[in-house]
Amino acid sequence: MHDHIKALFVKHKIKHTHARLAIVEVLKEAKAPLNYEQIKAKMNLAMDKATFYRNIAMFEASGMIHKFESDDRKWYFELSSTTHAHFICDACHQIKCIEINMDTIEGDVKSIVLKGTCKECKA
Amino acid sequence: MHDHIKALFVKHKIKHTHARLAIVEVLKEAKAPLNYEQIKAKMNLAMDKATFYRNIAMFEASGMIHKFESDDRKWYFELSSTTHAHFICDACHQIKCIEINMDTIEGDVKSIVLKGTCKECKA
DNA sequence: CAAAACAATGCAACTTAGTCGCAAAGGAAA
DNA sequence: TTTCCTTTGCGACTAAGTTGCATTGTTTTG
CATH class of the missing domain: 1.10.10.10 (Winged helix-like DNA-binding domain superfamily/Winged helix DNA-binding domain)
Incomplete structure (x- = not known):
């Protein structure tokens, strides 16, 4: 275990x-x-x-x-x-895991945080 | 002005x-x-x-x-x-503006923050 | 095993960016 | 001018996170 x-x-x-x-x-x-x-x-x-x-x-x-x-x-x-990008919704305040294309980003990325209104709250 | x-x-x-x-x-x-x-x-x-x-x-x-x-x-x-993605370097602590492909992201994105070690500090 | 040496923990005091209540000042309306 | 509403400054406050220190726990060593 x-x-x-x-x-x-x-x-x-x-x-x-x-x-x-x-x-x-x-x-x-x-x-x-x-x-x-x-x-x-x-x-x-x-x-x-x-x-x-x-x-x-x-x-x-x-x-x-x-x-x-x-x-x-x-x-x-x-x-x-388990590091990956997160979307923090300013309406429901939930933190959701998302996929992002980082091919073009230079440097050593350790975390990505997006903020905004999520699909569900926007609708 | x-x-x-x-x-x-x-x-x-x-x-x-x-x-x-x-x-x-x-x-x-x-x-x-x-x-x-x-x-x-x-x-x-x-x-x-x-x-x-x-x-x-x-x-x-x-x-x-x-x-x-x-x-x-x-x-x-x-x-x-002037909103766009930012890269915060954990070594030089500078905030740099970067381009990101967000075509695949659902929802209404208002800010994107990446953290890690930037190209210059990594080298 | 005992004793010294070091690491981990709990407690309480502290730090500090940001917030809040309230009274004073500024400005529009009448 | 008087009334009303907004903005500002001041000082007290908040709370997540940090730090100092004494205590406890765990290795290391003689």
Whole structure:
């Protein structure tokens, strides 16, 4: 069950603690980027927010996760392995995963965030 | 000189005050999205930050400008008329304007932000 | 095993971009 | 001028995220 997660820790040279496992378990199951509140609600273990953010910072420094800010002044996190473009709808506030053609983009892209009104809300 | 700016105010049904003119003048000349600090430094008129943000909120509600958050927990603003995709480099922290093929994207896109390492920093 | 050395955690205090309430100032209408 | 509405400045406030520090947990070493 945790094999994939343990492999992630090994790959990024991060020691696995209960707190770190709990965070990554949630991120692994997530269908879209999540913020602190959302992750906290889904974790099977309570931890201080300082612990959470310190571990998140470590994950990010190692390249294991990516983060971005939505328009609500909150950080959203996701595993790097599932990185793709996101569409944040200013009407329904949902974060949706989308496909984008990035063939023409120069540089090393780590995250893409589009904002606007989604198909459903626009209709 | 201010004809274009005045037209913008008329178009979006916003009364023009000294404060509003000063903000939009800076945005009109900007080559990339700017945050409060940057706009404040370029304005020819001092104003309270509450005034600034209230006017910005009004501009945004009218569709005159767009805003997004970078990774520095600050809002960046630009005129809607000059909206295009931006690349925020995690190494040099510059915001660069880029072209993107959005033909396949459904919905009404208002802003696109890519993050990663730019061509120059990657090299 | 014991003890030193280091890493992870919890708690509370702190930081700071942005927001809000309210009173004063400005400006249009009558 | 008086009334009414809008805009502004000031200061207090908010809240996500950060930091310092003491405590606990976990390796390393003698």
